[in-house]
Amino acid sequence: MVWRRTPPGNSSPPVRTEALVRHQDVTQAEVVLVRDGREVLLGRVGSDLRCDLDLVDRLARIQLAARRFGGLIVLRHPSTELSELLALAGLDDLLADR
Numbered sequence: 316m317v318w319r320r321t322p323p324g325n326s327s328p329p330v331r332t333e334a335l336v337r338h339q340d341v342t343q344a345e346v347v348l349v350r351d352g353r354e355v356l357l358g359r360v361g362s363d364l365r366c367d368l369d370l371v372d373r374l375a376r377i378q379l380a381a382r383r384f385g386g387l388i389v390l391r392h393p394s395t396e397l398s399e400l401l402a403l404a405g406l407d408d409l410l411a412d413r
Contacts, residue, residue, distance in 0.1 A: 344393035350386030366396045371404045
């Protein structure tokens with residue numbers, strides 16, 4: 316688990332996000348945080364993770380946490396299977412090219 320501090324002026328509790336990525340050489344997608352025109356690589360979704368609704372749920376939760384802090388996440392180079400699953404779940408906005 317990863318704990319994030321609450322931003323100044325925000326009374327909500329700290330955000331807990333599950334570690335989604337394992338840094339491996341084989342990569343299906345990169346999870347990138349975008350805020351104020353800056354990009355930070357959060358990690359990679361490796362081929363050792365199953366492409367299922369649990370993965371989609373984790374990505375959605377990370378997206379919600381990023382939005383609370385005024386940012387968003389995007390996925391770069393996702394597999395076809397992951398792209399289709401995100402589109403089915405209505406989260407294809409994560410796939411936007413930035």
